[in-house]
Amino acid sequence: MARYFDVHPQDPQPRSIGQVVAMLQDDALIAYPTDSCYAFGASMDSPTAVERIRRIRRLDSKHHFTLVCADFAQLGQFVHLDNSAFRAIKAATPGAYTFILPATKEVPRRLSHEKKRTVGVRIPEHPVTQALVRELGEPLLSSTLLLPDHDEPMTEGWQIKEELDHLVDAVVDAGDCGTDPTTVVDWSEGYAEVVRVGAGDPSRFE
Template sequence: MAAAPILEIDPQHPQPRAVERAVSVLASSGLVAFPTDTYYGLGCDLFDKRAIERIYLLKQMPKEHELSFICADLAEISRYAIVDNTAYRVLRRKAPGPYTFILPATRLVPDLVLRRQKTVGIRIPDSPIALALVKGLAHPIISTSAAAPDGEVLIDPRDIKERLGHGLDLILDGGYQPNEPSTVVDLCGPEPVVVREGKGDVSDLLT
């Protein structure tokens, strides 16, 4: 299989034609690499089981490895997760931003992306490209870091093409992305719990 083509895209003002091309790939079971506000992500349609399995295969990840997905806004999060008042207040403050929120899942979430205790990891990245893809597809997209099977996180689209291009259908080039993961916040309990500190500031959640 030929390596995926690279398509340049403006990270702040993504060109509609580039977004449409990527959305069309996602809608036809394809895999797209795209910039977020943290790592480059590898994405596919949340409801496309075959495409999700391709991501596991490409990154050589065990099926126990949990995948997060991107929602367009708080209204969309509330369709896929149970959001109580405490969680809602945190989401209002922190989204969009470099955070992954762990929340109890609703029945709309496919089994393949359910975490332990029927929870989900959801992001609203502060990234015009990622949000344009979700809005264009009209439902969430899986997002996992563009990392090679050896664990190296790839921050340059050319490296993504060289290491992962054989298993992708399109690479959106929004320039270099800093090598920094999202902050993971568990919102399933009465108080927010910071599971992993990354790019997102959590000083206000630790008091």
């Protein structure tokens, strides 16, 4: 049965954030809010999270997982950036974008694309996400909370708790955060290619 945390969307309670992070460090899989819908989250070091998310979402091995970073300095430790990507991504973050880039050796192999050795990275604006990542001290392994039989991500914490009570370990509820996932920009070939249009304005990368 999932633990339920009702947190303030703008000023999340430090005690609740600390309790969620302690669970993440103990291999928990959580549902949490971002600036572009709810997501699954886990520690990068979790030995079980990738397979749990794949099973819940029915994902294949081509799916890109995302590392949710606190800031641009942290993001730069996990992906290779050339000058044009550096400037464009820095200007667009924090925001509702996911960027697919070549992974550095800091990224565990199971988290990157099995053939391309790429990984998704993002820096969200949501105060709760920021609090979780800063308290954790490393990126949060993440994937959109979109279930295989749903057309859109769920937007209500209580609904997520009801639906996923025995599949996740905690639900962090900060109210509705929309149904639009991030805009995904693939920069792995050295240029920007918008592969999914979502909450972030795609025009700056087209």
